[in-house]
Amino acid sequence: MAEAPTGVQTPASAARHAAQRPPAGLLPASFRVTSRRRETRDTFTLELVPVDGGPEIRFEPGQFNMLYVLGVGEVPISISGDPGRPSTLVHTVRSVGAVTRALCALRKGDVVGVRGPFGSAWPVDAAAGHDVLVVAGGIGIAPVRPILHRVLAQRARYGRVVLLYGARTPADLLYTRDLEHWRSRLDAEVQVTVDSADRTWRGNVGTVATLIGRAPIDAEQATAFVCGPEVMMRFVAIALQQRGMAGRQIFLSLERNMTCAVGLCGHCQLGPYFVCKDGPVFDLPRVRPFLTVREM
Amino acid sequence: MKTIDVLLAEHPFFQGMAPGYLEFIAGCGRNVQFEPGRYIHREGQEANEFYAIRHGKVALEIFVPGRGPTTLQTLDEGDVFGWSWIFPPYKWVFDARAVELTRAVAFDGVCLRTKCEGDAQLGYDFMKRFAQMVAKRLDAVRLQLLDVYGTVERR
Numbered sequence: 001m002a003e004a005p006t007g008v009q010t011p012a013s014a015a016r017h018a019a020q021r022p023p024a025g026l027l028p029a030s031f032r033v034t035s036r037r038r039e040t041r042d043t044f045t046l047e048l049v050p051v052d053g054g055p056e057i058r059f060e061p062g063q064f065n066m067l068y069v070l071g072v073g074e075v076p077i078s079i080s081g082d083p084g085r086p087s088t089l090v091h092t093v094r095s096v097g098a099v100t101r102a103l104c105a106l107r108k109g110d111v112v113g114v115r116g117p118f119g120s121a122w123p124v125d126a127a128a129g130h131d132v133l134v135v136a137g138g139i140g141i142a143p144v145r146p147i148l149h150r151v152l153a154q155r156a157r158y159g160r161v162v163l164l165y166g167a168r169t170p171a172d173l174l175y176t177r178d179l180e181h182w183r184s185r186l187d188a189e190v191q192v193t194v195d196s197a198d199r200t201w202r203g204n205v206g207t208v209a210t211l212i213g214r215a216p217i218d219a220e221q222a223t224a225f226v227c228g229p230e231v232m233m234r235f236v237a238i239a240l241q242q243r244g245m246a247g248r249q250i251f252l253s254l255e256r257n258m259t260c261a262v263g264l265c266g267h268c269q270l271g272p273y274f275v276c277k278d279g280p281v282f283d284l285p286r287v288r289p290f291l292t293v294r295e296m
Numbered sequence: 297m298k299t300i301d302v303l304l305a306e307h308p309f310f311q312g313m314a315p316g317y318l319e320f321i322a323g324c325g326r327n328v329q330f331e332p333g334r335y336i337h338r339e340g341q342e343a344n345e346f347y348a349i350r351h352g353k354v355a356l357e358i359f360v361p362g363r364g365p366t367t368l369q370t371l372d373e374g375d376v377f378g379w380s381w382i383f384p385p386y387k388w389v390f391d392a393r394a395v396e397l398t399r400a401v402a403f404d405g406v407c408l409r410t411k412c413e414g415d416a417q418l419g420y421d422f423m424k425r426f427a428q429m430v431a432k433r434l435d436a437v438r439l440q441l442l443d444v445y446g447t448v449e450r451r
């Protein structure tokens with residue numbers, strides 16, 4: 001069959017072009033760093049805006065972007081800003097290896113590649129009418145911060161709002177300004193605990209799971225959103241169920257290594273699920289069998 | 297003012313204990329209050345008491361040479377602390393300090409030991425509660441020791 005003239009698309013040439021084009025979500029957009037704030041010794045919060053007024057990224061709490069540093073590589077990082085203010089993209093990054101180290105070293109004005117948003121969201125709207133219990137550990141506070149932004153912006157829709165947050169030491173606490181602000185509100189309860197502290201710390205010492213027994217929630221109807229190291233989430237899930245919560249009331253965000261972020265490469269496969277597109281947010285019954293499975 | 301047995305009936309540690317036993321052991325307890333910063337007991341001192349916290353916050357501390365006093369765990373309303381009175385040599389292993397104004401029921405360990413030894417059923421009920429609490433505390437401390445928020449080496 002003769003080829004159609006250039007510029008005219010036949011179904012066959014369109015299909016061929018589509019096959020050559022990278023699948024949707026594989027091309028990064030350029031974003032400029034407008035602010036970089038040191039949160040702790042190894043963790044920084046970056047604010048990004050599209051270069052040359054490109055489109056902003058609207059997202060749901062729990063979703064993540066792939067951040068790409070030229071010549072170094074690309075990693076998944078949760079969106080930790082306010083979903084009500086999508087004009088600025090906020091990411092909090094802990095420096096643990098080559099790419100996250102490069103992200104933490106970015107300066108105001110530097111450009112970074114962004115693909116996203118990807119992944120499932122915390123069911124924040126479905127929790128309306130009920131108590132909301134957010135349990136975070138370490139860098140796990142970053143993916144849950146958008147929940148608090150959303151819920152507190154629509155405060156009247158929810159019952160009691162409780163944040164339980166655990167970190168290694170008081171110096172490792174992220175978002176201390178937000179914590180102070182939320183704590184000063186009369187309509188939210190914030191409990192912070194650390195694994196070890198000296199005497200200047202007047203808060204709790206112990207694991208975050210120990211705070212669950214006393215959390216002022218109606219366990220029968222509350223929704224729990226949990227994010228942190230998997231070992232922590234296992235113990236938190238046990239404590240929540242001991243409080244009387246059913247698995248379907250408990251949501252976790254899983255972090256498995258991923259590469260493509262669009263369900264193609266299989267790096268982040270967890271049983272029948274791809275963490276990048278079926279997750280990272282799952283309800284407990286779906287992931288319970290895999291929580292004790294080592295990374296594959 | 298509430299009597300000790302009524303206070304105990306409201307405390308999670310004693311939940312479900314037969315009222316007769318609550319009255320019986322209430323005779324070993326008294327109401328105590330600690331100002332913020334005050335030490336309730338110090339490491340190495342004789343352990344004569346155990347405490348059921350009704351209100352406030354208590355830090356269990358250990359002195360680490362070169363680092364100073366380090367808090368291992370904090371306990372709150374509804375928790376109990378102190379089990380060194382159960383076994384010889386009856387010495388405290390940690391310091392306990394009130395972080396906030398703390399109200400508790402303090403039990404005389406010798407009085408409790410005598411009652412538990414005189415009534416095996418009470419002793420068993422009491423020890424089961426202690427064993428459950430100690431196991432829970434141990435699980436929590438194990439998790440704390442894992443340093444879960446540290447970075448993991450990739451295999």
Ligand SMILES: Cc1cc2nc3c(=O)[nH]c(=O)nc-3n(C[C@H](O)[C@H](O)[C@H](O)COP(=O)(O)OP(=O)(O)OC[C@H]3O[C@@H](n4cnc5c(N)ncnc54)[C@H](O)[C@@H]3O)c2cc1C
Pocket residue numbers: 064073075076077078079092093094095096097098099100101139142143254255256257258280447448449450451
């Ligand atoms: C959905 C999702 C959301 C994420 N959100 C965030 C976020 O908001 N902020 C953030 O800082 N990180 C987040 N991460 C983790 C982040 O993607 C990894 O830390 C990053 O991929 C590490 O890449 P690297 O090249 O810097 O380090 P690598 O060279 O790949 O690894 C260096 C060291 O870090 C350890 N490491 C790698 N990944 C993790 C991890 N996930 N947790 C703990 N240790 C790890 C490795 O075991 C190794 O010891 C998220 C991951 C996923 C899957």
